Structure formats: structure tokens, C-alpha cells
Amino acid sequence: MTEYVIIGDGISGSSAAETLREEDPESSITVITDEGEALYNRILIKEHAKGKLPEAPISIHEEDWYEERDIELSLNTHVTGVDTDEKVVHTHEGDEIGYDKLLIATGGTPTQLPVDGSDAEGIHHFWTFQDARKIRESAEEAEKGVIVGAGLLGIDFAAVCGAQGVEGKYLMRGDRWWRYALSGEGAEIMHEGMRDVGVEPVFDSGVDHFETDDDGQVVAAVDPNGDRYECDFAGVAIGLTFNTEYLGDIDLEQDNGIVVDQYMQTNLEDVYAAGDITRFYDVLLGEQAQNGSWGSAKEQGRIAGVNMAADDEAEEFEWVSSYSITHFDFPFLSFGHPTLGDDHAERKYSDTEWRRIAFKDGKVVGGVLIGDLAPQSKLKQLMREQRVVADQKEVLLEETVDLDDLAPPQEQ
Amino acid sequence: MATTTSTGRSLTLRRVDSVAPDATVRHIDQLDDRSLELFYAALEGGRRLTATGTDLEPGTVVVATGYYRVEAA
Ligand SMILES: Cc1cc2nc3c(=O)[nH]c(=O)nc-3n(C[C@H](O)[C@H](O)[C@H](O)COP(=O)(O)OP(=O)(O)OC[C@H]3O[C@@H](n4cnc5c(N)ncnc54)[C@H](O)[C@@H]3O)c2cc1C
Numbered sequence: 001m002t003e004y005v006i007i008g009d010g011i012s013g014s015s016a017a018e019t020l021r022e023e024d025p026e027s028s029i030t031v032i033t034d035e036g037e038a039l040y041n042r043i044l045i046k047e048h049a050k051g052k053l054p055e056a057p058i059s060i061h062e063e064d065w066y067e068e069r070d071i072e073l074s075l076n077t078h079v080t081g082v083d084t085d086e087k088v089v090h091t092h093e094g095d096e097i098g099y100d101k102l103l104i105a106t107g108g109t110p111t112q113l114p115v116d117g118s119d120a121e122g123i124h125h126f127w128t129f130q131d132a133r134k135i136r137e138s139a140e141e142a143e144k145g146v147i148v149g150a151g152l153l154g155i156d157f158a159a160v161c162g163a164q165g166v167e168g169k170y171l172m173r174g175d176r177w178w179r180y181a182l183s184g185e186g187a188e189i190m191h192e193g194m195r196d197v198g199v200e201p202v203f204d205s206g207v208d209h210f211e212t213d214d215d216g217q218v219v220a221a222v223d224p225n226g227d228r229y230e231c232d233f234a235g236v237a238i239g240l241t242f243n244t245e246y247l248g249d250i251d252l253e254q255d256n257g258i259v260v261d262q263y264m265q266t267n268l269e270d271v272y273a274a275g276d277i278t279r280f281y282d283v284l285l286g287e288q289a290q291n292g293s294w295g296s297a298k299e300q301g302r303i304a305g306v307n308m309a310a311d312d313e314a315e316e317f318e319w320v321s322s323y324s325i326t327h328f329d330f331p332f333l334s335f336g337h338p339t340l341g342d343d344h345a346e347r348k349y350s351d352t353e354w355r356r357i358a359f360k361d362g363k364v365v366g367g368v369l370i371g372d373l374a375p376q377s378k379l380k381q382l383m384r385e386q387r388v389v390a391d392q393k394e395v396l397l398e399e400t401v402d403l404d405d406l407a408p409p410q411e412q
Numbered sequence: 413m414a415t416t417t418s419t420g421r422s423l424t425l426r427r428v429d430s431v432a433p434d435a436t437v438r439h440i441d442q443l444d445d446r447s448l449e450l451f452y453a454a455l456e457g458g459r460r461l462t463a464t465g466t467d468l469e470p471g472t473v474v475v476a477t478g479y480y481r482v483e484a485a
Binding site: 056057293374 | 476477
């Protein structure tokens, strides 16, 4: 009987556990998490923080889900070390859990701003359900908010401020939101969305330090220009630090994330990784890449489970990830790797419609659609087919994309 | 979690303001590609969507630019 141990009960770890049970009914499966609750819907906790969604629908698995599948779930258990020679996992309580095959699915933790006052009361980071509960409580009481981090997670704080009636200032270091993927025209649509919900983007800003009162509560953020923004609520989302510290000095290949191949195998035998924490070989891109999205993490967990159970390279991870922003009147979808590539095409169609497509070696590798998402499935199809189309940008930028208008694929 | 629906029945989307604690709620990024495409087509065109080939079940609330309850047409 094979003993599988999974560290992390996020969507990647949980999906691996489910797959392992299906693929290897006789095995022993242990899932370890340092959170106090079983798998929940991390991409819906922002709706709870906004005050729009009750807690119950956010839960995905009750504890009996694991019992029914004969999966051992260890809640509130922090893994402190892994010995890959002895094949043992150490926990904070001093327990040792042996494994035949190990899956590392521990994701990341939001990075704290390295500035004075950043640990004050009222300053929030956003990753867990517990964070969401605290953010909701704090935002309900707050009048003025400051948001830092001009990316996909920062904008959730802007939405929380908007929904909770907190007057927000969104302090951005550059001249626009998500400058790695959006040009000024695309970003301006997002800025308007923020303004519509009562959050003002502030450019060429950021936070130099936070001011606190005698009780340690945040009262203001001061930006590098010396401008002071009063606040009793702050949201910081400047990036993720991957949870790898417990891996100590084992010989696991890492490169800002755990390096895996398309089968989710690390460089160490019988050690796999899945989810946000991986730097995986992307077969569509032809190089190592990272995804930070729910669908991708779920699929990586499934693929890891299939290959662990098969003890073979049975199925490879081939995936076009999607990430939506749902906070405004218009839809927003980013797919694939919109910030990578060597070429791009973009167009604005109206005050709320914009499109960008990223290419690498002539092939679609990602994009961002704002306002009109109709072309998303066709663009993803082109990405999956790895068709060389960068020489036909006009067809791809037509308001209605018709793949029949593309020249037939060349033999490659 | 919702499972794949294989019937040919039609579904409609109704915008809702609140969600009951016992509702099944899914974020739009949890839909598979086909469901996502049909969902947005239904939203923009006000058309019905067929359940065939989607993983949408009546009663599910989908969180998109608003909250939309999937209902049998
Ligand atoms: C606020 C927010 C909004 C998001 N919105 C979207 C969205 O709209 N669309 C989208 O596609 N994606 C979104 N994401 C990203 C998405 O949630 C993640 O990509 C996905 O959940 C990653 O899953 P994972 O299993 O890899 O990691 P995680 O969900 O982070 O799970 C890792 C688990 O491991 C545990 N762990 C870590 N270290 C240890 C240890 N040493 N011992 C024991 N347990 C440990 C952690 O506590 C955690 O429970 C959002 C994320 C957040 C936080």
C-alpha cells in the first residue's frame, strides 16, 4: 500500500487527494494543513470581505468529505521540516509522518511591505478566510482606506473599499494599474472602474511609511513624495512569498518557486509539487512559467495525483489559465501569460472595451480582454494549437474574431 | 460541486442581489471554457443557454460582474 502525504489543503492539494483516491483506492492518503478549516473557495473570500456573500457557500469541503474518502486530514498542523532521505515529514508538534510519495502544495503568503509601521493595526494582507473575516470587520468600521500593490490582488482591496463605503486612495508606484500587462489605454478603463466605486488611483506614489497612533492603529500612509494620506484601513498586496522555508536545505531545485516538469515532478525522486508554488515547464510556452490562478492550481493537483498514482509520466500539464476581475460593470479577463512574450497587439474599441494579445515566436501566449470577452475562447484555442498568427494581428484585433479569416496554418 | 449536465434543457440567468447561506456559489473562474463562453454569450445576448456541454446546474449562483442565478428556462 502506497503512503501519500500532501502538504497543503488548498485547491491544488485537495484536488490531488481526490485524484489519488480515485486512481489508487487502496492507498493511504494524508493531507496536512496549518489552516483551521478544510478546503474553502479562496477566490470567493473577497466577496465575503466586500460584505456580499455569507460564509457558508464559501466552504467547499466539510471534514466528513475526507472521512468518506478515507483521507486523513490534519488541520492546524504546520509542517516544519521534510527529510527526503528518510522520507519523513516533521510537524510543529514533533510528529513524524512517513511517506512513499510527497506532494508539496503550500502556495504562498502575501509579502509584507518593508516599511516602518507596516505591521500596524488596520493594515491587512489578503490570503486566507481568516484574513477575509478581519478585512470585512475592519472595512465595515473604516472611513478612509489606502491600497498598495497595483496588481490583480490589490484591486480586490479597492473593491472591498468600494463595496464597504470606504473612501479609498490606491497608491501606485508607476503611472498605471498592472503596468506589466496593460498600456495606458487599457489601464484607464480600470482606473475609471475604480473611480466609479469611490477609489481614487494615485500615480507615481506608493508608501514610504505608515503612521500609527498610540494604540498602534494605522492613521496615515506617507508616500515617497511626502504626501500624506489619512486612513484607518490599509490593504497591502505587493506579491507572494512562496512557503518553502520549512524545506530547509534539502536539495530541491528552486527558482522563486519549486521547479517541476510538465508532470509536476521535482528534481527529487518521489517528491512532486503543484499549485501556485510551482515554476512548471509550460508545454505551450516552451519554457518554465508560473501561474497564480485557481483553475491552474486545481489542474496541477489533478495531474500530480495522476502521475503519483501511476508512478509514471502518465499525463502532462497543458493548460491555458484564466483570471477574471468581476468588481466593475464591465468584465475583465486575463489569460495565459499576458506579461510574457516578444511581441504584442492591442486595440481600444470603446470607453470600456480593450484587447491585448501577447505573442512569443509568432504564437499567442496570453492576453487581456476588457469589456468584450467574446474572443476569449478563440484566442485560447489559438494558444493551445500553437499556431503562428502574429503576422495576422489585424484579424485578431477585429471586433469579432473569425478564425476562418486567418491564413491556413503553415506546415512547421 | 456541480457535475457535468448532459441534458439538452435550456437555462436562463437571473441577476440576484443576495445569496442564501445554503446556495451553491461559483466564481466565474471556476467554469470550464465552454461554460464560460456560453455564460457570457447568454449574459450579453440575453439568450438562453443550453445545459449541454456545460457544468452549470440550475440553482447555482455564478459570481461575475454581478451575481447570476442559473435557472431552468
Ligand atoms: C484574495 C484572493 C483572490 C483571488 N482571486 C482569484 C481569482 O479571481 N481567480 C483566480 O483564478 N485565482 C484567484 N486567486 C488565486 C488563487 O486563489 C490561487 O491561485 C489558488 O488558490 C492557489 O491554490 P494552491 O493550492 O496552490 O495554494 P493555496 O490555496 O495557497 O494553499 C496552500 C495551503 O498550504 C498551507 N500551508 C502553507 N505552508 C504550510 C506548512 N508549512 N504546513 C502546513 N500547511 C501549509 C496554507 O496555509 C494553505 O492552506 C486569488 C487569491 C486570493 C488570495
